[in-house]
Amino acid sequence: MDELGMERLLDHYQDPRNYGHLDDPDIVYEEGNPSCGDQLRFELKLADNRISEVRFSGKGCAISQASASMLTERIKGQTLEEVKTIDKDEVLEMLGLEISPMRLKCALLPLKIVKAGVYGIKGWPGEDED
Ligand code: FES
Numbered sequence: 024m025d026e027l028g029m030e031r032l033l034d035h036y037q038d039p040r041n042y043g044h045l046d047d048p049d050i051v052y053e054e055g056n057p058s059c060g061d062q063l064r065f066e067l068k069l070a071d072n073r074i075s076e077v078r079f080s081g082k083g084c085a086i087s088q089a090s091a092s093m094l095t096e097r098i099k100g101q102t103l104e105e106v107k108t109i110d111k112d113e114v115l116e117m118l119g120l121e122i123s124p125m126r127l128k129c130a131l132l133p134l135k136i137v138k139a140g141v142y143g144i145k146g147w148p149g150e151d152e153d
Pocket of ligand 1: 059083085128129
């Protein structure tokens with residue numbers, strides 16, 4: 024187990040960055056992880072075509088919370104087009120730990136929510152099937 028990576032993950036879990044809500048956000052999207060029922064919500068504020076403020080809220084395991092916290096730092100100041108280019112591999116690299124296949128949904132839930140919000144998607148088709 025990578026100790027530094029684990030420490031960093033726990034730090035984001037125990038002291039999540041940008042946790043809370045925004046007044047009058049421009050983009051709001053909320054989604055659950057169907058395998059555990061945990062739910063996260065992202066709120067984004069835009070200015071000059073960039074994400075000027077971001078908050079997340081909701082409950083989830085250490086991996087999903089840390090991933091959400093790190094993602095808020097990653098996307099703040101970015102354009103929506105830039106956010107659309109963030110992929111699964113970047114998030115896994117950002118987490119800095121080996122994530123087991125069982126926990127991939129936890130790690131990637133925040134990115135999924137942010138992307139849905141940024142793309143203006145209203146729901147993920149077929150989500151109830153798994
Ligand atoms: Fe629910 Fe990880 S166990 S998001």
